[in-house]
Amino acid sequence: MSAMNLATVVATIYSGATYTDIADFFKIMDTNYISERRFYDIQSQYILPTIATYYEEHMEDVLREMKGQCKPITLMGDGRSDSPGFSAKYMVYSFMKEKTEKIVHVQLVQNTECSSSVAMEKVGMERALDALLAQGLSIETVVTDRAPSIRKLLKDKYPSINHQFDVWHVCKGLKKKLVSLGKKKGMEDLLLWTRSITNHLWWCCQYCGQDSSVLKRRWLSLLHHITGEHEWTVDGETYSCSHGTLTGDQCLRTIWLQCGSPSFKALKSLIENKSLIRDLEQMTLFKHTGSLEVYHNVILKFAPKRLHFTYDTIVAAQTGPLQWRARQDLGWNAADVMELQLIGREIGDRLKNTGSVRRQVSNVRDEVGDADADEMGYVGGRDACSDQ
Structure with a gap:
């Protein structure tokens, strides 16, 4: 040759x-x-x-x-399908160590091994986690998205592992919902607040001091700030926004939402969503899988989703x-x-x-x-x- x-x-x-x-x-x-x-x-x-x-x-x-x-380690996990949509043939589940940003395990699953393409992510994660635990590693925390199958698996089979939700994925999902609401008639002003609201969630998780009660209180405080109210009382205690005093010009230039308006009611329903409030308890450590997402982009260079591979x-x-x-x-x-x-x-x-x-x-x-x-x-x- x-x-x-x-x-x-x-x-x-x-x-x-x-x-x-x-x-x-x-x-x-x-x-x-x-x-x-x-x-x-x-x-x-x-x-x-x-x-x-x-x-x-x-x-x-x-x-x-x-x-x-x-030492106990923190892992970031996420699955990557070989094609867009819900009819993938292969799923690659990857675990990355948080501190070193090194890939520690990659598990490949084919759809013929599962009941459906959607089920491949759960199977891939379970196999990958079992393989790492079999090596004698002490896994303290696992960071993933909020997929129901992954959530149930970690809760039932690995109760000793602290399951944290990826803040980036939560903010991304929140942004989609806000944009969808803002496209409705009479709620266009929500689009002006989309970036600020997602940034607020990020800030709440980052500076909650790993206290879920502080995280929830700061997240719900958005309902006061967004109407122009920067000091309020809850259960006899007075709270205020952390941004300091706003100038008169800043107050005039900001388009505040009106209490009772369709935009405010829709936003209030979204912010106080029981599922979101419950999930905040698993976001106190401020973990995100940004490095793992970048790694998956590296994989796209060698295996684009628009092409079929053996x-x-x-x-x-x-x-x-x-x-x-x-x-x-x-x-x-x-x-x-x-x-x-x-x-x-x-x-x-x-x-x-x-x-x-x-x-x-x-x-x-x-x-x-x-x-x-x-x-x-x-x-x-x-x-x-x-x-x-």
């Missing part, structure tokens, strides 16, 4: 491109490229096995590091943790990390056995000389990209 053929396949995969993308590129340039069959042969025989081997070693290193610390390729797409670790710890990109592994591990051994690379480089050096060959950066020959 030509080394250039291998190099082009490696570059295609690590750049997040597909065979079709690169083949079209070479076609426009009127340049030969390897056939589709040859491309996927190289991918399945050399690239995917090496990725799988290094990925497993990487995850073992991460687990070994956590075991050595001997099971093996979905597994290989979990090179995301490798690129994520490289960005966090080493300052390298994924190509740097994986190239070192490819040279030193399985692919290098297989190519060494065939001797094809040595023969091609040797032939070139005989023809043009060592110095010229080095200057040309010759690897596989003039026809290296043709199908062989």
